[in-house]
Amino acid sequence: MGRIEVLPSALASQIAAGEVVERPASAAKELIENAMDAGAQRCDIICDGGGVTRLSVTDDGEGMSEEDARLSLERHATSKLRSIDDLSHLTSYGFRGEALPSIASVCRLSLRTRRRESEIGVTLETAGGTQLKVTPAGLPVGTTIEVRDLFYNVPARRKFLRSTGTESSHVTNTVEGAALTRPGITFTLTRDERLVRELLRANTRAERVEQLFEQANLVAIVGERGPLKLEAYLTRPERARPGASGLWLIVNERVVRDRMLATTIAQSFGSVLGAGHYPRGVVYIDLPSELVDVNVHPQKTEVRFVDPRATADAVYSIASRELGSALSLPPSPRNRFGVRNGNQPRTPGISMWGKRKPDDEPTPDAALRQPNPADEQVVEAATVTSSSLPASSIADSAALIATPSAQSTGLVRDISEASTHSTLLIRENTAQTTSGDVRWSSLRFIAQLRQTFLLCEGPVGIYVLDQHAAAERVAYQRLLDQYRSRTMAAQTLLFPVSVELSPEQVELVEQRSEEIAAVGLDVRVRGRQQVTVHAIPRLLQRASPERLLCDLVGEMARSGGRGFSAALEHALSLMACHGSLRAGDTISQTEAQALLGALDTVDFAGHCAHGRPVVAVMSYNELERKVGRR
Amino acid sequence: MPIRPEPPESEAELWSRARALAGLSLAQLAKDDDSNVPEKLLHAKGWVGQLLERRLGASAGSKDEPDFQLLGIELKTLPVDRVGRPCESTFVCTIPLLDVAVTEWSQSRVWRKLGRVLWIIVEGSRDIPVAERRIGEPLLWSPDADETALLKGDWDELTGIIGRGDVESITGHLGQAMQVRPKARDSHARRRGLDEDGVLVERLPRGFYLRASFTGRILERAFVLPRAR
Numbered sequence: 001m002g003r004i005e006v007l008p009s010a011l012a013s014q015i016a017a018g019e020v021v022e023r024p025a026s027a028a029k030e031l032i033e034n035a036m037d038a039g040a041q042r043c044d045i046i047c048d049g050g051g052v053t054r055l056s057v058t059d060d061g062e063g064m065s066e067e068d069a070r071l072s073l074e075r076h077a078t079s080k081l082r083s084i085d086d087l088s089h090l091t092s093y094g095f096r097g098e099a100l101p102s103i104a105s106v107c108r109l110s111l112r113t114r115r116r117e118s119e120i121g122v123t124l125e126t127a128g129g130t131q132l133k134v135t136p137a138g139l140p141v142g143t144t145i146e147v148r149d150l151f152y153n154v155p156a157r158r159k160f161l162r163s164t165g166t167e168s169s170h171v172t173n174t175v176e177g178a179a180l181t182r183p184g185i186t187f188t189l190t191r192d193e194r195l196v197r198e199l200l201r202a203n204t205r206a207e208r209v210e211q212l213f214e215q216a217n218l219v220a221i222v223g224e225r226g227p228l229k230l231e232a233y234l235t236r237p238e239r240a241r242p243g244a245s246g247l248w249l250i251v252n253e254r255v256v257r258d259r260m261l262a263t264t265i266a267q268s269f270g271s272v273l274g275a276g277h278y279p280r281g282v283v284y285i286d287l288p289s290e291l292v293d294v295n296v297h298p299q300k301t302e303v304r305f306v307d308p309r310a311t312a313d314a315v316y317s318i319a320s321r322e323l324g325s326a327l328s329l330p331p332s333p334r335n336r337f338g339v340r341n342g343n344q345p346r347t348p349g350i351s352m353w354g355k356r357k358p359d360d361e362p363t364p365d366a367a368l369r370q371p372n373p374a375d376e377q378v379v380e381a382a383t384v385t386s387s388s389l390p391a392s393s394i395a396d397s398a399a400l401i402a403t404p405s406a407q408s409t410g411l412v413r414d415i416s417e418a419s420t421h422s423t424l425l426i427r428e429n430t431a432q433t434t435s436g437d438v439r440w441s442s443l444r445f446i447a448q449l450r451q452t453f454l455l456c457e458g459p460v461g462i463y464v465l466d467q468h469a470a471a472e473r474v475a476y477q478r479l480l481d482q483y484r485s486r487t488m489a490a491q492t493l494l495f496p497v498s499v500e501l502s503p504e505q506v507e508l509v510e511q512r513s514e515e516i517a518a519v520g521l522d523v524r525v526r527g528r529q530q531v532t533v534h535a536i537p538r539l540l541q542r543a544s545p546e547r548l549l550c551d552l553v554g555e556m557a558r559s560g561g562r563g564f565s566a567a568l569e570h571a572l573s574l575m576a577c578h579g580s581l582r583a584g585d586t587i588s589q590t591e592a593q594a595l596l597g598a599l600d601t602v603d604f605a606g607h608c609a610h611g612r613p614v615v616a617v618m619s620y621n622e623l624e625r626k627v628g629r630r
Numbered sequence: 631m632p633i634r635p636e637p638p639e640s641e642a643e644l645w646s647r648a649r650a651l652a653g654l655s656l657a658q659l660a661k662d663d664d665s666n667v668p669e670k671l672l673h674a675k676g677w678v679g680q681l682l683e684r685r686l687g688a689s690a691g692s693k694d695e696p697d698f699q700l701l702g703i704e705l706k707t708l709p710v711d712r713v714g715r716p717c718e719s720t721f722v723c724t725i726p727l728l729d730v731a732v733t734e735w736s737q738s739r740v741w742r743k744l745g746r747v748l749w750i751i752v753e754g755s756r757d758i759p760v761a762e763r764r765i766g767e768p769l770l771w772s773p774d775a776d777e778t779a780l781l782k783g784d785w786d787e788l789t790g791i792i793g794r795g796d797v798e799s800i801t802g803h804l805g806q807a808m809q810v811r812p813k814a815r816d817s818h819a820r821r822r823g824l825d826e827d828g829v830l831v832e833r834l835p836r837g838f839y840l841r842a843s844f845t846g847r848i849l850e851r852a853f854v855l856p857r858a859r
Contacts, residue, residue, distance in 0.1 A: 492769075494714045494853040494855055495652075532652075535854075
């Protein structure tokens, strides 16, 4: 082994840059955040060649003196942090003082800046973080940072970049994220000499969301619980997508990636979203800075909540209630992701911080179980005092997040109420797909269409039901109810069905035999790779026993040892899908009318378990308009 | 060594033995029994039933009593086709032509046999080789009130005709759940019965059979049939 030597600063910066500057979009993020921290009202971004050839960010912020500009290129030089205590009250995006030098070390960078009180500005030019050239220049107030030839001196890094289109898209995404966090700033993005985004200053978040989600038909929800405030604009369930990539999570004006929060939002839709599906839209979460640690990763896209469980609990509580009333969603009786319902007691004596509290000290769970009329005042006080130095009372503030939702000021509103002067496209579109207050059993079944749809006549119009979606929803709800009440009825197969599984799956079947029996499957292990299915849930007699077992075992294997309940609900949803009336099946009048009657017993909000609408309605008025009678 | 257990001491024990057979083939059962599988069942009628009786510990043999005497349970094998329909009617018992008309339903052989039945379903499609046919799930059954009424109605009607000495007029069409059919090795077999005038005469032996439609309904209620999927 050679001698240990201190690395040259240029090399150290390049290594550090690997964490901060992964691709042009991450450089754009750092530069835009610097602009926002500088108090910019306008931010113009230019991106050429995917941001590799040129990436420029110009702001009209306060600018820098020559001395500050020089220092800004030094590592760990920052104006935003003076002591370790400041970390808990950060309101700026940057604070580590390493982004700019890191970027500078892997590109040719020019920095042009002028302070309002200075008559002349300064231009700094550097290549790879060295060869600093400083020249005075006549400039407008503000700062322009231009990055050229990104990674020109780190070919290994450059190899990992994707196509120009992909990198451009990431930069666009970054700009949109920044625009969502700060509606009050005008953003423009020029890509390869073409203006592709012009987001003029907005008065509210709702306006900014509207600029970015045109015609997305979003539902707005607003609410608060303790010091946590939630504002969200989300698509309806039928527009949900697999994966959370269309869901922006913004915590304290910072775009973050947080699987738990995304999952919690999906969960708040109840059972109308399919497994792995998430709504599109934006979720703003605001809470005192001392309750969130943003110093988790140099890119600061991850945050750590002081009490993640309480945070998720609060978000779930607000979102599920408000979405439930906005979309007439069925109540989610048990959440799949470990978010605790209000009536589920915590372990006595254990606070949400994991510390044991004295027996005579009221615990947050006590408050949860016994709503306190005085909570409103307590919350207001907490909201006010949380901005004062609460290092010792962080726990108290966070605990308030978990206080009952009785005091939350959640309201559902059309987004147009949120911004009074806007003519928004985001609004409820109930006429097309939702059921309103119709009693399904009162509909008159007319005919089956293409062995797929049920055409029915109702008091206000004609209803076309997707027979599979409707039957699946009924089966799923009944399965769930039977499972929860431990009354799952099984029906024996005339002949047992032999199923080949992997040895690991067979082991899983052995380990989880009780839970498997609880969902109505009688499965016996016959060999190292063979099991036989002897009974299946009575509600799913149409299903193939092999498929039901594979659905269940597949979900169980995916969930591992934990989250069995979640896996089970996913499995039940799959099983209901595979065991219900399908498109292509003929249905008799009696069966159709029975299905309509069964829908009355299911609170399903017009959607199947995968988020698809079950019914399309055309009013007689609309029909008359279409044929020119009106 | 063939597996020949002692008679079960409880219904639960019998049930457990029967459930353990579900899914096994007749070849596997025959191997455990040290017996050969006949190529066809046409000339080995009753082979499957006897095989199962031995395996489950039935004790009555050919006596006119339930197969599991201690438990009062009759064992009935029921061959079904690929969609779960019974392939044939099910023999219940022979008819004592001389005294059947004076026997009360509650004292009848039919009721004694059908009061509690262990049905063992067996694949019966002719296109499946005998050795490969599988045993299905067992069903412990007692007729419910409706079924009892149906059986008793058939009993009353059929025994009334026999009592009148008009047995020759009975065809397989009579009876909703249960029918009377000849039960003999061949057409030369004879039992003593009465004619219309009460005179003793030699008659072709007859037996009570459950209609396939009746046993089919029992299966439909108890099982998920292959055709439903």
